[in-house]
Amino acid sequence: MASSGGVSFGRDQEVFSKKVEAQLDRVLTSEFFATSAQQRLFLKTIVTESLAGRTDSLKEILLAKEVLRRPDYDPSRHNQVRVAVNGCGASWRNITRELEQKIRSELRFRRDIM
Secondary structure, eight states: OEEETTEEEOHHHHHHHHHHHHHHHHHHTSTTTTTOHHHHHHHHHHHHHHHTTOGGGOOHHHHHHHTSOOTTOOTTTOOHHHHHHHHHHHHHHHHHHHHHHHHHHHHHHHHHHO
16 A cells, blocks of 8 residues: 555555546646646646645745746745746636536536426
């Protein structure tokens, strides 16, 4: 069994992680993330680190240096990490909005044919 953050995970965690990674790949190849390699890398890093139980390492300065390649990053002078977070959030909201519209449309269609 793998251990992460003091918690042991078995087969269920592996299956869950694989499903999350498959969905992440779908999200990263969506039109909403297609235009920004930085957003894709940022989101992939956050999800990968979270699945590995390393959420404590997801600090602004570390993300700036490792993901955004800004070794000189100073949170008091720079805002790239906050901009990246906001960009990922906006893209994510667009994805969920589109999915909600598709679900509503499918439900209306099913209600109409019943």
